[in-house]
Amino acid sequence: MSNLETRPARVRQVSSYAELSRQIRDAGLLRRRYAYYWSWGIGLVMAFLACWTAVLMLGNTWCQLLVAGLLGVVVTQFGFLGHDAAHRQIFDSSRWNEWAARVLSGVFAGLSYGWWLHKHNRHHSGPNQENRDPDIAPGPIAMTPAVARARTGWAAWFTRHQGHLFFPLLLLEGANLHVGGVRELISNRALPHRRLECTIILTRFALYLGVLLSVLPPGKALAFIAVQLGVFGFLLGASFAPNHKGMPIVPKDTRIDFLQRQVLMSRNVHGGPVTDIAMGGLNYQIEHHLFPSMPRPNLRRARPMVREFCRSRQVTYTETSLIGSYRIVVRYLNTVGRPDRDPFACPLVRQYRG
Template sequence: MPPQVAEALEPRTFTRQEISGLNSQLTDDDRQAAMKFTIIDNKVYDVTDFVHEHPGGEQVLLTHVGKDASDVFHAMHPASAYEVLANNYVGDLAKDVSVPKATNSVFAAEMREYRDKLQEQGYFNADKGFYLYKLVSTVGLSVVSLAVLRYFGQSTIGVLVSAVIMGMFWQQCGWLSHDFGHHQVFEDRSYNDMVVVFLGNLCQGFSLSWWKNKHNTHHASTNVHGQDPDINTAPILLWDEYTSSDYYSTLSAEDSGLAKFIAQNIIPNQTRYFFFILAFARLSWAHSSMLYSFKKGALNKSATLNFFERAAIVLHWTVFAAVTYFWIDTPLNRVLFFLVSQSTTGYALALVFALNHSGMPVISEEKAEEMEFFEIQVITGRDVKNGLLGDWFCGGLNYQIEHHLFPNMPRHNLKKVQPKVIEICRKHNVPYHLTSFWRGTLEVLQTLDIVQKVSAKLSKKAF
């Protein structure tokens, strides 16, 4: 063992400058070999080996190497995670009064106090009756869809009605999978994962491990350029000037074919095809999900989970193909059922996803390091005012800010804490964005328009 590694394993005191130096090693060619340290509650942990075993995904941990991950850790981990954390302890963080405080540190302190108060008052405890109702009513949508298809599969209208209902079933499965995936329902996390395999892998055709790897990273680095996978949709859609600049900087006059065509004709007109693209969102996610499951396997390296995930996905598509073939009498209606069901889910999911963060501030990695976790979650999120139908359609994600502040809080409690969150934000002058569904959608389109104009100018320079 190299002497510097042996020394690092002995508990000692680290300065922030040392941690920053270790973090800078990750930009070198020896990224994989570089030692990886993170800070939680003023203690330093060596996660060099653990990063590949992290049950929440490797990438989410890498986004906080060399940084203070205290708030992210507390927001997304159970008490049992402290035992695992203790195994990686290597020392304490030295007190350095010369280090400037992060922006809105007072706001973060009050938000931490509010979170602790909510935990004491039971706001993180799920109403099992609510989730039983959601499970039964959601599965009921598939029963209705299949019944319509079984008895009216010879009618184009019947096929279309069944397809739309099936699409909404998949959307609602997505919201419930999200709730269980965040471990909002059961204290035993394995029970939550079992439900996600049923709702996600089997009912919806999406891999639990694929979703967690992607979504956990999104929560840890929301709208942070270069880290949040949800805003990394190039070259299909560009959401900010950072991404546009990065994308066009890789192009040159020598580029030809598809890359040149996209850069010159597609991205500079992205607002025109935005809604067309949404129709294919579910198919794109299902494809990525299947590739992840069969190439990388289960996120927690469990062979058992890996088997059930893959088996459930295969069964999902097998049943879908069988029902489509045997219960629908003509090739045209079979194609209609496939396209309408898939596109219904694509629109129903993607419209809500776009409202969550698209068009909200995108933060550079450098700026993010100067900001508190809670501040980032508030300023990058958009809450949407809805009635009961809107709440059902959005699956509780219309309380996006509250969800990002308290990811493990059951959705039925998010509305209850919203007023206090708004009050704390106003007290500390932290921008809190609340708008309507249609106004939020317009803001998304306006952002796409701004970026497409920037892209048009960059395209002229590149070619």
């Protein structure tokens, strides 16, 4: 029996991740992909400008709602690009990545980079762990049975049906992200570059609203904003939802090694190039969580390596179709809404307690 096999389980897993990291690094999958990101970024800026050119050219017509939908798609892609920069996937320089993320998030998507970064880093450090991952914290949707059991009256009724209501609610996610960012900028005076982000977001909103009101009456302008935010929120939410919802929930005091924490709590979505673009590379969630700074186009190439590595170490690697993942999400949320059930308890809890 080898020395590795005789070590404690946690030590073996740490050594395993180091071995996987060496394989990924030797394959060149952590190298920057400047051509990809520059071409993709320039293309998105051109699409963004084309949308606003169409707004000015079309004038007062309900056809503007089609442009609003297209603008929602483009802004979503800027959100994904800002996510990549925030994870330092684009440039070697941390500073360049930080400012790229701030500009992409603020100027084009209207979101606060500082607020989102703090929230997202907490998610990556403890995916699906109670009292640690903000994505499963109490909110309109109850992500854990404990939250669901505490609800009464109308909130309890809503929670019992939350799986079927989840995707319609995503139409409000765009507005929720904007409000959350602004609220944090107002309340958190310690947020880095707070005044600059406030200036960027307020200036963007003023220009956005000013252009619309110069072309459309208030009613149509409001409909334009609603459609754009609805498409933006739905596409973002539909990209994030398949990644962790319905995967094991980790009790707050449970300690799990990095490899298993990131793999067992994440789910991949298989598909082709269209899926890759529509989900901004987040369909390779396992690879992204294991190597957050890996450039997006390299995630597909890393997938077979990571999958085979997990198979050889008997670490469950979960992957399904997009429709299949949505079914899991709806079923999980409806099950959570039943206070007599405790779905998807973490299988590692018994192992580590044992």
